[in-house]
Amino acid sequence: MRSLISLILFAAVCAAQVPISVTNVEGLITVDAIAGPLEFLSSDALEGRGVGSRGDRLARDYIASTLRLMGCTSALADGGFQQPVPIVGIRSSLDAPVTLSGPKGTLVARSPEEFTLWASRPDAQSVWREAEVVFIGYGIEAPEFQWDDYKGCDLAGKVALVMNNDPSSDPALFAGSTRLYYGRWSYKYEQSARRGAIGTIVIHTTPSAGYPFQVIQAGHGQEHFYLPFNDRTALPVQSWCSEDAAKALCTLGGFDLDTLRTAAETREFKPVPLGVRVSTTLNNTVRELASGNVVARWEGSDPELKQQHVVVSAHFDHLGIGTEKNGDAIYNGALDNASGCAAMLALARAITALPERPKRSIIFTSVTAEESGLLGSEYFATHPPVPVKSIVANYNIDGINIWGRTKDLAMVGYGKNSLTALAAEVAARRGRTFEADPEGDKGMFYRSDHFNFARVGVPCAYFKAGSDFFEDGEKRRRVKQAYTTFHYHQPSDQMDARWHLDGAVDDLRLMLECLLRTAQDPAVPSWTKGDEFEKAR
Numbered sequence: 001m002r003s004l005i006s007l008i009l010f011a012a013v014c015a016a017q018v019p020i021s022v023t024n025v026e027g028l029i030t031v032d033a034i035a036g037p038l039e040f041l042s043s044d045a046l047e048g049r050g051v052g053s054r055g056d057r058l059a060r061d062y063i064a065s066t067l068r069l070m071g072c073t074s075a076l077a078d079g080g081f082q083q084p085v086p087i088v089g090i091r092s093s094l095d096a097p098v099t100l101s102g103p104k105g106t107l108v109a110r111s112p113e114e115f116t117l118w119a120s121r122p123d124a125q126s127v128w129r130e131a132e133v134v135f136i137g138y139g140i141e142a143p144e145f146q147w148d149d150y151k152g153c154d155l156a157g158k159v160a161l162v163m164n165n166d167p168s169s170d171p172a173l174f175a176g177s178t179r180l181y182y183g184r185w186s187y188k189y190e191q192s193a194r195r196g197a198i199g200t201i202v203i204h205t206t207p208s209a210g211y212p213f214q215v216i217q218a219g220h221g222q223e224h225f226y227l228p229f230n231d232r233t234a235l236p237v238q239s240w241c242s243e244d245a246a247k248a249l250c251t252l253g254g255f256d257l258d259t260l261r262t263a264a265e266t267r268e269f270k271p272v273p274l275g276v277r278v279s280t281t282l283n284n285t286v287r288e289l290a291s292g293n294v295v296a297r298w299e300g301s302d303p304e305l306k307q308q309h310v311v312v313s314a315h316f317d318h319l320g321i322g323t324e325k326n327g328d329a330i331y332n333g334a335l336d337n338a339s340g341c342a343a344m345l346a347l348a349r350a351i352t353a354l355p356e357r358p359k360r361s362i363i364f365t366s367v368t369a370e371e372s373g374l375l376g377s378e379y380f381a382t383h384p385p386v387p388v389k390s391i392v393a394n395y396n397i398d399g400i401n402i403w404g405r406t407k408d409l410a411m412v413g414y415g416k417n418s419l420t421a422l423a424a425e426v427a428a429r430r431g432r433t434f435e436a437d438p439e440g441d442k443g444m445f446y447r448s449d450h451f452n453f454a455r456v457g458v459p460c461a462y463f464k465a466g467s468d469f470f471e472d473g474e475k476r477r478r479v480k481q482a483y484t485t486f487h488y489h490q491p492s493d494q495m496d497a498r499w500h501l502d503g504a505v506d507d508l509r510l511m512l513e514c515l516l517r518t519a520q521d522p523a524v525p526s527w528t529k530g531d532e533f534e535k536a537r
């Protein structure tokens with residue numbers, strides 16, 4: 001008898017784990033289902049969806065009303081579909097140049113060629129007055145690697161000089177060439193701010209940044225955006241310098257940059273006061289902007305599991321109207337990320353058409369200000385419309401495959417959590433494969449919105465287009481590469497009739513299956529043991 005009961009129970013458990021069949025709705029994910037919203041969101045009428053602009057408002061209204069039309073309901077206290085996100089914009093101009101003086105002499109640096117600087121706190125003026133410069137190596141404190149570059153050093157009133165990336169001396173440390181958050185410049189700014197620094201200068205090198213100094217120079221004199229101020233972002237001045245400028249700075253104090261950098265590769269490293277003093281003044285214009293995240297909920301069917309959520313995210317913002325290039329000043333951001341919003345709407349269309357609702361609830365969110373520092377997703381994660389513990393997974397979409405059908409797909413953060421194994425299984429069932437973290441060394445994991453979900457412990461998945469094309473492989477790989485080189489963050493990131501959206505259709509159908517299985521499976525996704533985000537859960 002007992003064994004019969006357990007057999008029945010076992011069968012019931014198995015039935016509970018059988019995913020809703022995707023086959024009857026995946027046909028709704030079509031080229032047109034993606035192309036329609038993509039065409040509208042990336043049109044000139046939306047003026048590049050710059051944060052706080054009219055295009056920002058229009059994009060949100062469009063996405064929110066589309067989700068409402070599909071039958072989604074509100075997840076917000078006010079019963080609406082938009083979570084207001086307050087944003088502060090700061091534009092800095094140099095009032096006095098960067099002047100460095102030490103025992104070996106004085107020099108006046110050129111900006112932005114040698115030093116770029118901007119305020120990251122809403123002060124009318126940011127002043128370094130003969131501030132002491134301290135070299136802090138990689139600026140990392142990581143107990144799990146028994147690594148501490150600070151050794152209790154107090155940076156109050158001082159300016160920190162720091163290397164980008166993480167120590168490369170030992171492949172067993174800091175995940176080898178895969179970049180951890182410790183290697184990101186934003187981490188360096190946060191850490192020195194916590195220790196009272198009045199500014200931090202990151203030493204640029206092309207290998208450690210993944211891009212040339214000109215990319216950073218372009219930010220000088222531009223408006224920078226922040227969430228209303230908290231301790232994490234309260235560093236008065238963020239700065240970068242070129243490698244040559246860093247060498248010159250060290251020389252003024254009688255130090256050799258290469259010797260300092262070698263010392264910073266070991267655990268024994270201690271901060272080095274360089275005997276150099278730095279002065280400069282920034283005048284800042286501060287303004288408040290109104291933006292928001294679209295948030296919509298598709299309630300689950302299971303009385304218990306519907307209290308839990310799977311979040312699908314895709315940022316809607318792009319760069320707005322900017323510097324004119326080839327007669328065009330509208331940065332349409334068609335691939336980045338009108339395409340991701342369109343993809344999210346295509347997924348929502350399929351899910352809301354299922355004959356039976358998934359067990360868990362699904363939240364569709366289109367977040368703001370990704371291009372301004374992942375601000376919308378940070379706001380969502382720190383002011384979650386549903387309890388953060390109820391969010392079991394995040395699927396983020398930032399860019400889709402516009403180059404045609406591929407056998408493979410890529411995943412940023414491959415292996416970091418259990419969503420990888422699920423995706424690999426679903427891919428295999430569909431005769432496809434996953435390519436692990438193609439640009440892990442560039443720290444891609446920390447450069448889109450899923451990162452803010454990871455920071456609060458939510459396992460996340462971020463798929464990218466594959467490169468093993470069924471047709472015209474070599475040519476399409478070239479076109480795909482050229483997109484990054486010529487159109488990424490340019491006015492020419494525009495929708496084009498030559499795009500092959502059949503690739504995105506395949507990828508999204510696969511993603512739909514992953515999403516539904518995550519929404520159905522009673523087991524909660526988890527981080528891989530020892531992962532940097534395991535503790536945040």
Ligand SMILES: [Zn+2]
Binds near residue numbers: 315337370448
């Ligand atoms: Zn993007």
